[in-house]
Amino acid sequence: MRQAVVYKGEDGQWVAECLSLPGCVSQGQTREEAIGHIREAIRLYVAVLEEDHLPIPEERFDTLLVAV
Numbered sequence: 001m002r003q004a005v006v007y008k009g010e011d012g013q014w015v016a017e018c019l020s021l022p023g024c025v026s027q028g029q030t031r032e033e034a035i036g037h038i039r040e041a042i043r044l045y046v047a048v049l050e051e052d053h054l055p056i057p058e059e060r061f062d063t064l065l066v067a068v
Contacts, residue, residue: 003061004038006031020059021045 002018009015014031016038018024026041028034049056 002042002059003063004035004042005063006034006038016041018042018045019061020057022057 014034016034026037
C-alpha cells in the first residue's frame with residue numbers, strides 16, 4: 001500500500017505522485033484517470049525493483065490536511 005498525492009497541475013491535468021518512490025509520477029485528464037495511472041505506475045515501479053533484486057523503499061510519509 002502506498003500513499004499518493006493528487007492535485008490539479010497548472011496545465012489543467014491532474015497529477016499524481018507517490019512520494020515514497022522517487023520519480024513515480026503520473027497524470028490524467030481527470031482525477032480518477034490520474035489515480036488509475038499512478039496505481040499502474042506504482043505496480044510497475046515495484047515490479048522493476050523486484051526484477052532487479054533491488055530494495056523496495058518503505059512507505060515513509062504521513063499526510064495531513066491543514067485548513068488555513
